[in-house]
Amino acid sequence: MATDKIKLEEIILKAASVGPYGVTDEEIRNSLPENVAPNDRLELYNSLLQRGRLQLKKLHGKLFYQTVEEQIANKLQALTAEERLVYSQIEGAGNKGIWTRDLRNICRLQQTQLTKVLKNLELKKLVKPFKSVKLKNKKLYMLYDLEPSVDVTGGPWYYNQEFDAEFFDILYQQTLRFIRGSSSAVTVEQVASYITSLGISKEKLEHGDFESLLQTMIYDGVVEKLYQRSNNGSSVAVYRSCRHFSPFATLGDVPCGICPVYKSCSIHGVISPSNCVYLQRWEQSLDF
Template sequence: MQEEDSGEDNTFNEDSILELAKSKPNGISNNDIKNEIPNVLPEMWTKSVNKLLKAGTLELFKDKGVLLYKYKDPSTKTEVKGSDNEEKVVYKIIEEAGNKGIWIRDIRFKSNLNMTQLNKVLKSLETKKFIKAVKSVAASKKKVYMLYNLEPDSSVTGGAWYQDQDFESEFVDVLNQQCYRFLDGKREAAIKLGGGPLMCRNRSYASAHDVHKFISELGISKVQLSVDDIESILYTVVLDNKAERTVNPSGEYLYRAINPFLKSPGIVRTTCGICPIVDRCADSGLINPKSCKYLTDWLND
């Protein structure tokens, strides 16, 4: 009878401890448990805590000399079945790295395994589909490892602008043009509306949100673009000297299409101004103004 009772008590204890741990993602200390579940003897709950630790539902941490228990979702907890200790260690290291992944060299330092052994472990984990290798965009030859079911972080994949580690410049160019088209259209509409130059100017401003809406409605993008993505595209439009950026009182960036001061300067309207071999051009020698092919072509235009 008594044993049954204590068994019931235990489950009760376990549940309440789990509830407590779940409510505090930063972990619970021994004192927390004592305060929250006062009517249970310490011997009783230590037993259940040990049981939970063994089962892997709780994790033990030490912070400033205080022992902390943290709840761990049993769904992420994977039994590394049929694996040896090395595999478990490596798995744990990779798991800690989260969706940012970890470089093989760092795994080696942390695990103290030698290269050949580590390679073997990684390969076996990969074939069992516990982990996967993802190529980072930061360095094309750098592979990072992460758990199989994780979605790689945008710093690893490069976000919306990358497809299989390749930067999609054409996509960016198209977006750049479309953003400018939107701003330009907005400016023209403002001029058409009239109502004084100040009104025109203020009407021609657009925020990244407006542009984002426009781009989303265009449906040119296969991937979902965030407002931040559009913001960085708009910045390239600004850098192309086709738009200017100002901040409105609420701290939001506003963009407006602008005209340049000058038409292209005279020097670059000739061939020599843009000639790639102008430094090698002289009176004598193969490259000279008298027989220059570029000049001839330009003159016969």
């Protein structure tokens, strides 16, 4: 009987390890032998839940069972009630993390208590702290084995929460050189293949990263986006160098963008575009 129980638990754990959110009772039931009674199945669930090998989640009004790795389960078993509470909140935040102040308010813990709990969870390698490019002064926590989302890290264009202008400029110039040197318009995939072959980036750049780079070049007026018909009749986006390069490379070149008194500037005001010396100098610098 004990052997049968172990085998049935293994079937449940294997079934519940599929998908990011686990599986429903119905899906597990379909994986088990037909002769397993409902009461026996519930007993197996409870046994796995008590040992921490299985966790129960609610999503869109449905209950999901998800497998917990044995190593993690052993660590969770040794947690105090406060540590379990904090861990569950951090787990629920996913790869976007949760702010320490929110943790304190939700868990209703004093700062000294929360600091101690988080330190213990860090030592057990269950959670880890990190910072967001949007919330530089806020300390966030996420599960130890997760990687922060692009929304939090800023993607490959950021290093230590700061925009890596030098890296971006190198990619920008190399991409522009490739597009201008091509005899025909190029696709995102062709740009990605060329940049990857140069070995410029130590980090793997995704398709969306190259699209973001090309979109910046479109805004700057150096590249334009077109659509061509593929062999199967679908529309494919391609990029080529602008035939008529505009001297207005970026809106940031206009002095109005950095003017400290732009709010007081008006057509009939004391400060006006008609008598602005900085605007006049900028206009004179343009080469049409």
